[in-house]
Amino acid sequence: MKRILLLAAVALPLAGQAQQGAFTIEGHIGKLSSPAMAYIDYMSNGVGKEDSAVVTNGKFTFTGLSTGYSYARLALSHDGSGKQKAVYTGDVIYFYYGKEKIKITSGDSLANATFSGSKVYDEFTAYNKAIGGTIMELNKWANGQVSAATPEQQKDTAFFGRINVEYRRRMKARADAQIVYAQQHPQSYFGMVALSEGTGTPVDVKKIAPIYNAMSKSLRESDQGRELGQRILAAKTIHVGASAPMFTQQDVHGKPLKLEDIKSKYVLVEFWASWCGPCRAENPNLTKQYAKYKSQGFEVVAISLDDHKDKWEEAIAKDQLPWLHVSDLKGWNNEVGRQYGIRAVPANFLLDENKNIIAMNLRGEELNKKLSELFGN
Template sequence: MMRKLFALTFCMGSFAAYAQEEVAIITARLDKSPNDTVVNLYEPYSGDTASTVIKNHQFRLTMPMSKGGSVYIMQIGSNPELGGALVYLEKGKMNITGKGGYFKDATFSGDSWVKEWEEVMDLTSPDKGDGKLFAELEQKYHKAMEIGDEDAAEAYSKQGSEVEKRQKDILRKWVLAHPNSGVTGYIITVYFSKDNKEMEALYDGLGEHAKAGRILQRWKNPGKVDPSLLSLKMNEEGETPGRPGQIKIGDAAPAFTIPDVNGKMVSLGDFKGKYVLVDFWASWCGPCKPQIPYLKAANEKFKNKNFVMVGISLDSKKEAWVKAMEKHELNWLNLSSLKGWGDTAAAAYGASYIPSNILIGPDGKIIARDLYGDALDKKLMETIK
């Protein structure tokens, strides 16, 4: 989802003044672009913005590049589906021409990094080739999970992994062939982010210009090039003091009342005086599956020790929810409002991702959250005597 863009009007100085700065200059002529419409340029990570207004179907934008190249969202008007484009910028010039009113089918030209970005966008396009196939498989996967058909979902996931591997092989070759391109930072941090070892290997093979880009500098030096997206202090494992929009350790646990699979309303207050592990999950959540054995073990080990486990599903379809409980033999209390991400308990607990869990003490206060793998048993052993 594209964040709201904040307009910032840049005063136009002399060309000599710009020549002394490290800037990216974008000029555009789109024959049917709507005059007097605002064009925004926005760096999603830092929030850096620039804006201008279309006059005579033309516009010009200038963005400071003192921190090196990065990826920006460029938006004509307020409809991202109609007027949005993802662009890579670094010091230099980009020119955009087209017969339409927006960026679709427009021609992007200019310095070498413009051509390089266009090549990568072509390789990863969701409108053709493996990009299109991957998008189709992703849609099929989500539809299968919505109805609880995990076998079909796993088949689509396997096919998607094969397509993803092919795409990564192509992008790896591109990086190796363009070791000094700033665009490599986008490829490495987006398409290889799950494999830190490979990210490091690809980074080590880059030239100085590529390494100096804002994207890779931000990855190598978190919080120094730009403020971190999420600044938080970690204490012991599972004891996060708090994140924006989340409750903190030591806070009173928000009350909730949610129906179980039979429609019976269950409240947190029903377990007053007990340790309660609230686990947010969903039938369509792939990363939730590896956590299930740890939840089963914890439930079996502590269920007779003043402890209760409460699963809260973020499913929106009952059939999928019930099928998943049966298939994975989730034999602890499970609740769901069947409102998906609209579940009020998830919002109250700041569960903006799943799996996510919260351990509540007998006094009704938060003891820990996000206890994954062996950390769950470790924390319960320490807490429940």
């Protein structure tokens, strides 16, 4: 699952960009009342936060701390059916804000809301206009094309193929525009946002590194700037034949586990999360391979990008995953994930006994074949 689809995927706040200060978000959406609920997820100094509020007479309020530029996902459950439904199928918006008192107003929904009181949001709006819109707007366009299709078109695979081609063209044009924006705005917060998001995976080091190095020192030293710097470094140094970066992280019992202490012939460093469908779908196959080769010297170290321990442990138990598990519960800010330049999960690195990388991103039959070759059965 790509990071771009998640809250932290678009951007992280700039730690050190400014001292923390209070923000207030006041919403007034129509005349909604109980059981309507509002939910917010936001980043504060590199740490994910979440909150909820009851909607009364269309009004709700959130307060917290911002470093000057913060990013949030705000979802509104009109019928009180819960956060998950509101976030993935309901009324949801994504936006930047600062140490400000922001008002969000609409007669019917967040999707049609107007913002006032936020200079950061105004900068965000101007930035999106320059690059061709937000990801959400592009998704809305694609969904609109599908919804407007005739019954005949709904049965036509070529029709959906054309939508997909056009969607990908628009996404690429947006990413290209982001790189240009970063080149033209090396002192701008949204210049770093543009470069981070437009860089994509894998990182084109020759193209991206010079633009990154031309950004202001304060931006490069920010949390988001450091994260992009780590991705560039990982693209340079983490590859087949290279030594895997060493790390230490706590297991589910809070005990530190060091990669260098694992004495196995082969170690699979697996990045996953409880919320990642493709990761969970691969678990049955990996479980079979682990049972087959564990006694012959095969080990798995699973690094979770979860930020809730209960969900992490629940997924381990439900999928019956017997290997080693670690996490710092920082979500996409997981220190090992950043060290390895992870921008999408599942992702993995197969190491030999000397901790050299011998393969990357093996799943399903590719993984099975590789393990069979290594162990000779």
